[in-house]
Amino acid sequence: MCQGRTRVAVVGRLVVIEGLDGSGKRTLGAALTEAFQRRGAKVAQHAFPRYGDSVHADLVSDALHGRLGDVADSVHSMAVLFALDRHGARDALLRDLEDFDVVLVDRYIASNAAYQAARLHQDEHGEIVEWIRQLEVERFGLPVPDRQLLLRVPVDLAATRAETRDRVRDTYEKDGGLQARCSAVYDGLARVGWLAPWQVLDGSGDQDFEQLSGTLLADA
Numbered sequence: 001m002c003q004g005r006t007r008v009a010v011v012g013r014l015v016v017i018e019g020l021d022g023s024g025k026r027t028l029g030a031a032l033t034e035a036f037q038r039r040g041a042k043v044a045q046h047a048f049p050r051y052g053d054s055v056h057a058d059l060v061s062d063a064l065h066g067r068l069g070d071v072a073d074s075v076h077s078m079a080v081l082f083a084l085d086r087h088g089a090r091d092a093l094l095r096d097l098e099d100f101d102v103v104l105v106d107r108y109i110a111s112n113a114a115y116q117a118a119r120l121h122q123d124e125h126g127e128i129v130e131w132i133r134q135l136e137v138e139r140f141g142l143p144v145p146d147r148q149l150l151l152r153v154p155v156d157l158a159a160t161r162a163e164t165r166d167r168v169r170d171t172y173e174k175d176g177g178l179q180a181r182c183s184a185v186y187d188g189l190a191r192v193g194w195l196a197p198w199q200v201l202d203g204s205g206d207q208d209f210e211q212l213s214g215t216l217l218a219d220a
């Protein structure tokens with residue numbers, strides 16, 4: 001509720017980057033941010049899970065590295081931890097949507113939908129996908145994206161890129177079958193326009209960041 005203050009109109013566009021582990025989301029986010037800034041747009045960046053900043057994200061990390069007993073075995077428990085991490089960032093996201101032209105988010109609600117559906121061998125119409133939408137959008141009140149960018153790369157290429165990074169791979173990253181099913185769910189979510197409009201980008205080639213940033217701003 002707004003008490004004693006004028007409600008400020010949301011001006012920012014919530015742009016989400018989605019894709020497999022190692023698909024190049026972080027790299028795309030950095031390049032896109034620079035392209036937005038060259039156009040004079042004010043950009044705020046967020047990334048989920050918020051490892052190091054959120055107790056829920058740190059529990060996710062523990063679970064994904066086998067340090068949380070059987071929590072990682074429960075798909076719904078993992079979905080709730082990821083969702084609680086975002087719930088903790090809700091106010092900051094809403095504030096940034098008031099103060100910035102673009103709020104660029106590396107992984108968001110669709111990551112939860114894609115990975116948990118893949119774990120349960122469900123597709124984009126699966127029960128867990130709708131359960132996550134109800135939890136995160138309706139119950140937690142998280143803002144719905146304006147645009148979701150799916151950075152699509154062949155599963156093998158994403159795995160190779162993920163392996164070359166200098167850090168320990170987690171349970172999901174080590175599971176090639178999960179990544180392949182996840183890729184298929186992402187394709188399905190994009191096809192049906194789940195939650196918000198999607199734009200599929202070919203992550204194995206070069207991106208035209210200037211053109212992409214222009215389109216994303218012009219769509220407002």
Ligand SMILES: Nc1ncnc2c1ncn2[C@@H]1O[C@H](COP(=O)(O)OP(=O)(O)O)[C@@H](O)[C@H]1O
Pocket residue numbers: 019020021022023024025026027028161162164165203204205206
């Ligand atoms: N378009 C690209 N071409 C070649 N290598 C890339 C490209 N995008 C990302 N990489 C490399 O792949 C690895 C994973 O990229 P990153 O952006 O960290 O992926 P993600 O955030 O999706 O896990 C990094 O080493 C990065 O330098």
Ligand SMILES: Cc1cn([C@H]2C[C@H](O)[C@@H](COP(=O)(O)OP(=O)(O)O)O2)c(=O)[nH]c1=O
Pocket residue numbers: 021048049051082083107108109111112113115116170172173
């Ligand atoms: C944000 C999010 C990530 N995930 C998955 C995707 C990844 O496999 C894993 C960890 O996220 P990831 O972005 O890969 O973290 P990092 O690259 O820093 O290790 O969690 C979900 O299942 N649900 C979510 O809501």
